[in-house]
Amino acid sequence: MSLRHALLGLLTGHPASGYDLLKLFETSLANVWPATQSQIYTELTKLADTGLVIVTAEGPRGRKEYTLTDAGRTELLRWLTEPKQSKPARSDMLLRVFFLGLMTPDQASGYLTALAAKAAADHDEYREIEKAIDWADGNLSIHGRLALEFGLRYASMRREWAEWSIQQIADRELRSP
Amino acid sequence: MSLRHALLGLLTGHPASGYDLLKLFETSLANVWPATQSQIYTELTKLADTGLVIVTAEGPRGRKEYTLTDAGRTELLRWLTEPKQSKPARSDMLLRVFFLGLMTPDQASGYLTALAAKAAADHDEYREIEKAIDWADGNLSIHGRLALEFGLRYASMRREWAEWSIQQIADRELRSP
DNA sequence: GTAAACATGTAACAGGTTACATGATTGT
């Protein structure tokens, strides 16, 4: 149940409305914890019900501004320092790799080529984000940068692995045609 | 809905019971597509209802052996060659990294140290698996090896990134104590 | 005036987790 903690985290410092948070999810958190509009509004209501946030202002168009409570901050810190290893994520990409042998070598290489291209595109995208961010801002962005660096390294790794895999398949084809 | 395809994939070649498949998930697919007993039995029933598999034998203790049908094989191939890019996975690890600034530098370093240790342990585990597998077997293991190599590279990347991140935090501490 | 952006809420459904429930067979 981490959507809850993502919301609490985004509310540290500055109060925000559901709409504000939706925009924050679309930009800063899109690659880390995607969430839909529906989910965000529902969760904010629950968060307010349990007292982890409160509505501190109402604006035009029914806008409700939420502020983190002490209980909310405590819960966020508890979650952050909780010693809990996350179980391995499902990856339909790797699941397909597992069954690559059911395709023709051409199809398999095509799949891996697409993965390499996607990894390269992701890498470029993260480079753009890196350039666009005002790194002087300091406050939240210090650790956002660590996450970005993870993305960059992960994208590179994926590209290299996909290219290596294509080579493996090609080598095997040469040996047993 | 990829659990379905994981099951179909495991049924290519050799028929198997729900119990057999459960064991296969626990071993070969645990790091790629974890599934529970409950889920597997439920999905197999649905798969049989829609004709993608059929019960071809019944053994002791109510054992039912499922075999892939032509329709099942077709569906599996359709899924494998489907041009669909998977959306970025949720990562509560990276979500915590995003909010690392809410902890003390010591706590933050502690978290990253634990990540580095986990990555190193994963790497070791994959090395063991690599040693344990009979790579002469050829049949399914060719592509299982690609998945394993992904795991090895990913674990290395995570370790290196975590260590780099710890250094970043330490550097920052020195400049603004 | 009207399109874009702001702003929220709910219902139906799909997939996954945990727990409960039951019983047969094999090996020691």
Next chain:
DNA sequence: ACAATCATGTAACCTGTTACATGTTTAC
């Protein structure tokens, strides 16, 4: 005889997705 393993099934619950539904304010 007893424990371990084999073997299946179901119910309650939580999270997330898609779609529908509604209305306001701002900028051109």
